Each structure stands twice: as structure tokens, then as C-alpha cells.
Amino acid sequence: MNKSLFEFASYNDSAAKRAGYSNYSYWRSTVQVFAKNKMALFFLILMMVLLTFTFIQPYLPNQNSPTKIHIDENTNMQLRNSSPDSKFWFGTNSIGQDLWARIWSGTRISLMIGFLVGLWEAFIGIIIGALWGYVRKLDRIITEIYNVIDNIPTTIILVLLTYIMRPSIGTLIFAMCMTGWLGMARFVRNQIVIIRDREYNLASRCLGTPTNRIITKNLLPYLVSVIMLRMALAIPAAIGSEVFLTYIGLGLPVSIPSLGNLINEGRAVMMVPSLRYQLIFPAIVLSLITISFYVIGNVFADAADPRNHV
Template sequence: MALLAASIHAEESPALRISSLPRLAVRHPLVFTGGGLLTLVIVAALSAPVYAGDPMIMDPFKLLQSPSTQAWFGTDSLGRNVFARTMYGARISLVVGLLSTMVAALAGLMIGVTAGYIRSFDNFIMRVMDGLMSIPTILLAIALVALTGPGIGILIVAIAIPSTPSTARLIRSVVLSVRERPYVEAALCGGARLPRILWRHILPSSIPPLMVQSANVCAGAILTEAALSFLGAGVPPSIPSWGNMIASSRLYLSIAPLNLFAPGICLAITVLAVNLLGDGLRDMFDPRSKQRR
């Protein structure tokens, strides 16, 4: 036990973590590439007030101007800085994507563990999940926005609800497999209580597939937010978002193409980074992967 504790502390040391980055890039390039791109997007979004300028200022004398030193991506139809709005729009996509993923992951984890381990609840819970999976995300979001008005909170709820069943079904399948293993049966025979079995044996086996699934859900949530904002059912038009930027600039594609391509390319890079990270995590946690050595 002492040797195990010492090895754990050694692995957690900052020097070892830094030295392990090149090895991570070689053994798991998808994780390194996707995580690096996503980190750059997050840093660029958080530091936007330092370098991007004000995304809300309108200048009627600078409508649809070409890129310049004052506006790197030009201006839109209301004279606003497209570069500033693109950088600030990353915040909306990241907040909606990450928070809706967290809600779906936590709800799916609890529901999946309950359905997989407590078999008397399994049939009822899974039928409810099947019903939720049949609800189209976009139609649900439009209905909720019509009832409550546009906002980030209602958008997160509308995306998280249809994303929860797929996570719950995945965790349930993991729990059904783990609960039949010898070490779980040995713990039961030894008198271990249910909370201890769940904490020590069931949850650790559920976290790796949950992380991979969360990456896939996050990528879908970012795209869904952009689609809903494009349709006018996302965040209010006054808030810069990649989706409503693309919607408002599509009429001026021939005059100011950067108004559409700038948020579109940033959206594609962000989704690509999350997908690469998810694929890399899947390869990392899969013992049959060729990258696992």
C-alpha cells in the first residue's frame, strides 16, 4: 500500500505531468490535438475582452466594411465588429455545450446506475428514456422558447433533456456488465452495503465510457445551439452567437463573406476539437485499441 500511495503521489507531481505531455502526444495524438484545440478556443473566448473589442457597438458609417486594423474580419450590416462578435460568440457555444453536457451526464449517470443495478426499476425507467429519445431537440427547444422566451437557461434544458437517454442507456449497459463480476459478488457476500458497492465498484467502471459519451454529447450540443440560434429559437439576437451571426449574414454573402465564414469556421474548429477529443478518449480507454500499449 505504501508503494502504491507513493506511485500515486509521484504521478500527480507537476514535473511528471509536464514531462508526460510529449508521451501523451505520441501515444494518444487525438487526445492531444483535440484537447489542445479546445483549450485554445476556451482561452480565446475567456480573454476576448482583452483583445477583441466591444461586440455591441454599432456604427452606421461602417456598414459591411472590408477587414481592417480596427476590425480584422470587417463589419456586419449594423456596423459591428465581426471579429469581436465571433470571439464573444464562442462563449455562448461553450457555455451551452458544456453545461448541457454536464446536466445530461449527471442525469444519465444517476438514471443509468439506478436502472442497471436496481432491476425492479429497469423496465419503467428505460421506457421513459425511450419516450424522451423520440422528442426532437429542435422542436422541443422551439416549444419551450415559445412558452418562456429565448434564453441560455431554457436552451440548456432543451438540449440536455433529449441527450440524457443515450447517456443513461450506455451507463445502464456498463452497470449490467459490472454487477455480475466476481469482485462485486464477493463484496456482496462480504456484507458490503449498496452505497459502498456503487462508490467503490460500479461508478469507477462507469466514468470512462461516460467521458467518451459526454464528448459526443458536447459536440452535438454546440451544433444544436448554433442551429437553434440560426432559426431564432436560441439566444436573443442582441447576444453574439455563432448561429445568429450566420443567420444575419447569409443575405450579404457576396458582399461580406467573412461575416458568414468567420463564425462558421470557428464553429467547425470547435466541433472538430471536441470530436477528436472524444475519439481519443475512446481509444485511450479501450483496451483493444492499437494505440493502447
């Protein structure tokens, strides 16, 4: 052997650390994959613009109150069913209220209801679903509670609660929160049952890892994508429930503008061609919100799946 062909390499601590370094970041990769979808990016920007404008609209100049009834200066009568013009961009309704102001006020209220119900569904649904799926002692108890509530049609629960309690935003939110967590809890439970007995979870239990740490560190991170999808869809679903309850006469009072009230008012005059704008404008806003959340939720769920990361 010719020793001149070989030489001992000296140990370099910094070089050794660089050999095992990876700059992979889960959330950065998720954002990068999401940003590649142009349609999702468009709806995300559209939703951000819509949300921003909805909340700053009352503070813009020359904005009318959503509850003010406008009077015709020539006749001293209510300016009823005025077609869209330079003064009233979306026209007026059947009692002379500015439809532009009512639509944005109604959008604020409906979005608030949707976000509160969606966050409650995610928070309670994830907690109950995680305990239901992982702690075997709680399985039978939570299953019985779930079956009792789930076997009563959701529509009946919503109708009874909104009928018994005084109609208000709080009543509507409470009624939808009573049953909103069921779907999320069942979904999370089924997903956790699938992965709870995998080797790394068994190893964690053998090492004495607390239950709450196993759930938060071993189980829930694998469900980020599907949970985010459910949360994104819960918001337009809550808005849809508000529209439905208003449609059957058990939603918010007429004095409180919401997308449900506006669509219900527009439905009453939709057969008159000159008054269909009262249904078209709120329906467009509701459609944009629903489609945006649906597209963003689906694309983000795919982007959050590590198998789609590079």
C-alpha cells in the same frame, strides 16, 4: 549433501515489501498514452489556447463592444458590411457591428451553453443510468419514463420549450437539458447490465457492500473511457443544437451574439461573394471547436482503456 553450499537467508522486511511493489498509476498511464498521440496533443493545445483567448479577449486593449454599432465619420451612416481591414479584423456585419468582437463573444456564450448542458448530461445521465442498470426494482419505472420522453422527437421538445418560454440563454439551456440526459442514461445502463453480475460484484453483494459503493467502486471505474468520450462529444452537440435552433428562428435573440446567430446572419448573405466572410469566420471557429472535442474525446477514451496501458 554438502551443507557448505547452502546458507539460511535472514528475513528482511523492507526487501519483502519491495518485492510486491508496483509504481503503476492509472491516470499517469492514461496521460502517457494520450501524450503519444501528436494529433490529439495538437488539438488539446489548440483548444486550450482558443478557450484562454476567448475569455481574455474583452480585457485586451483596443477591443470593441460586440453590440456597438459603428458610424462612418464621412457619411454619418452605419458602417455596414465593411470588409476585413486593420481596424475591423473580421469586418463588420449588416448593421455596422464589429464581427471580431461578436465572434469571440458568441464563442464564449456557445461554449458556456455547451459546457453546462454537457455537465448536466453527464451528471444526471450517469446517476440515472447507474441506478437503472444496477437496481432491478427501478428498471421498469425508469424504462417507462425513458420510453415516454424518448418517443417524442427531441426537435419537437426543443421547439415547443423555446417557443413557449421567453427566448434567453436560460431557456435554451433548460430546453436542451430536458432531453440531453437520455442518451447518456441509456448508454450507462446498457454497459452496467453487462458487468453487474460478474463474480467480483456478486462477492461484494454477498459481503453486504452498499449499493452506492458497488456502483462507484466496482462499476463506474470500468466505464471511465466511454463516459469521457460521451462527455467530450456532448459539448459540440449542444453547440450544434444551439446553432440549429437559431437557424429555425427559435434560438437566442439577435441582440445576444452566439455562434448560431452569427452563422445564421452569415447564411443570409452567403450568396454575395464579397460578404461571405460573415459566414466563413464563425464557421471556422465552430469547426475548430467541434473537431477538437471529437479528436480529444476519441483519443482520451482509447488512452483511458487499461488494455492500452504498458
